[in-house]
Amino acid sequence: MVKTRELIEKAKKYFPGGVNSPVRSFRAVGMKPIFVKSGKGSKICTNDGKKYIDYCMSWGTLMFGHSDNEILKAVRKQLALGTSYGFTNIFETELAEKICNAIPSMEMIRFVNSGTEATTSAVRLAFRYTGRSKILKFTGCYHGASELFFDRKNYFEIPYNDLSSASSVIKKHYKEIACVIVEPIAGNMGVILPEKDFLAGLRVICDKYKIILIFDEVINGFRITFGSAQSFFRVKPDLTCLGKIIGGGFPVGAFGGKKEIMKKIAPSGNVYQAGTFSGNPITMVAGITTIKKLQITTEGSPCGTDYKLINDRTKCLCNSIKNEAKKNNVDIVINQIGSMFSLFFTKERVINYASAKRQDVKKFKRFYSLIFKQGILFSPSSFESNFISFAHTDKDIEKTVSEVSHIFGRL
Ligand code: PMP
Numbered sequence: 001m002v003k004t005r006e007l008i009e010k011a012k013k014y015f016p017g018g019v020n021s022p023v024r025s026f027r028a029v030g031m032k033p034i035f036v037k038s039g040k041g042s043k044i045c046t047n048d049g050k051k052y053i054d055y056c057m058s059w060g061t062l063m064f065g066h067s068d069n070e071i072l073k074a075v076r077k078q079l080a081l082g083t084s085y086g087f088t089n090i091f092e093t094e095l096a097e098k099i100c101n102a103i104p105s106m107e108m109i110r111f112v113n114s115g116t117e118a119t120t121s122a123v124r125l126a127f128r129y130t131g132r133s134k135i136l137k138f139t140g141c142y143h144g145a146s147e148l149f150f151d152r153k154n155y156f157e158i159p160y161n162d163l164s165s166a167s168s169v170i171k172k173h174y175k176e177i178a179c180v181i182v183e184p185i186a187g188n189m190g191v192i193l194p195e196k197d198f199l200a201g202l203r204v205i206c207d208k209y210k211i212i213l214i215f216d217e218v219i220n221g222f223r224i225t226f227g228s229a230q231s232f233f234r235v236k237p238d239l240t241c242l243g244k245i246i247g248g249g250f251p252v253g254a255f256g257g258k259k260e261i262m263k264k265i266a267p268s269g270n271v272y273q274a275g276t277f278s279g280n281p282i283t284m285v286a287g288i289t290t291i292k293k294l295q296i297t298t299e300g301s302p303c304g305t306d307y308k309l310i311n312d313r314t315k316c317l318c319n320s321i322k323n324e325a326k327k328n329n330v331d332i333v334i335n336q337i338g339s340m341f342s343l344f345f346t347k348e349r350v351i352n353y354a355s356a357k358r359q360d361v362k363k364f365k366r367f368y369s370l371i372f373k374q375g376i377l378f379s380p381s382s383f384e385s386n387f388i389s390f391a392h393t394d395k396d397i398e399k400t401v402s403e404v405s406h407i408f409g410r411l
Helices: 004-014 069-079 090-102 115-130 163-173 198-209 228-233 281-294 307-327 353-357 361-373 394-410
Strands: 036-040 043-046 051-054 108-112 134-139 155-159 177-182 212-216 239-243 253-257 333-337 340-344
Touching (some): 051 394, 090 281, 108 115, 115 177, 115 212, 134 163, 155 163, 163 177, 163 198, 198 212, 307 333, 307 340, 307 394, 340 361
Antiparallel strands (some): 036 043, 108 253, 333 340
C-alpha cells in the first residue's frame, strides 16, 4: 500500500505546497492532502486504500457522481475518433444549443476551458463594450484566479446582499464601472443565498447606469434547477459565466449573453479571445450527455432526471443534521438551496462574508477531522460548499447523519 506521507513529500518537490490548486492542500482544516485513485458514484477511493462518501463532487462538477456509465460510454465512443482537433466540431453547436435553450439570456456563447477563463473573458468583454475599466464585485464571491479580481486597482468591493452599498458606489463611480459580477447564489464563502430583491435590485441599478450585469454561474449553472439560478430567481443578466457541470467532468468554461455584446468577440468583433482546447470534442460530448440527462422529465426527455429528487434528499440531510445539532446543543446554521449546502458553527444568520467569518472555525476543524475519519468527505474548508449528486443514495445520507450524530455528541 502506498503511504500518503511519501506521496506528499514527492509532490512537494515539484508543486508549490505539493498541490496544483491551493484548497486541495487541506490546510483550511489543518490536515494533509488526499491522493484520489478512483471514483464511482458517490464514493472516492484513495491511494492508501480508504473509501469516502464524497460531498465535494469535484467542487460541484459531478451531477451524476463519479464515472457515470452514460457519460463514459459517450466519451469512449468519441475517444476512438480523436481527442483534440483544434478545429470546429458539431458537438460544440449541439451543446451550445442545449445551454442556450435552457438559459435564454445566453443568446450567444463561447466555450473556454475553465471558470477562470470564462469570468476573465466576460469581464474583458464588458470593459471593451462599455469603454470603462472597473468591476464592482462582492466580498467573499470568487470568480477565479485572475489579477482582474485580485488587484485592487481593478475593482470596487462591497458586502454580498448589500444593495444600498451597490447603489451608492455605482451612483458615485458609474463612469468607471463596466460591470457588476456576482454569484447569484454564493458558493465560495460557504453557501449564501441572495436576499429577496438583491439580484433584481442589481438588475435595476445596472440598467439605469448602463452597466453590464454578469452572473457568475460557474457553480450555480444547472445546479439547483435546469434553467440555473437566473431562472430560479427570475433575473436576467447581460452575460453569464458557466463551468463545472456543463463539461460532464472534463475541463470546461463558457460565457455568453446578449447577441449585441457577444458579437464584439473575435472574429466577428475585435475583442480577441481564443483557445487551443476550446470546444474540445471530449468535453463537448460529456457535456451534451450531462445536459441530456439533466433535462427534466416533464420536458419529455427520454433519460431525463428530476431535480426534485436530489434537492429533497439534500434538504432531508440538512434537516437531520439540524435535529442532531439541537439534540446535542451544538450551535449550527445550515445554508441550503437545491443540492448545495454548508454548515456553519454559529448562532447567527449567515448572509455575507462578515457573518460567515464569525463562525467557530476551530469547531469546524474538529468536526471535519472526526467525520473524515469515519469515511465522509465534506469540502475541506468551512468557506466552501458541499454538493449532492444523483448518485448519492438514501443509505449515504443515513450513514452521514449517523456519523454526524456521534460526533456532535463529542464536540
Ligand atoms: N467562479 C466561481 C463561482 C467558482 O466557484 C470558480 C471555481 N470554483 C470559478 C469561477 C473558477 O473556476 P475554475 O476553477 O474552473 O477556473
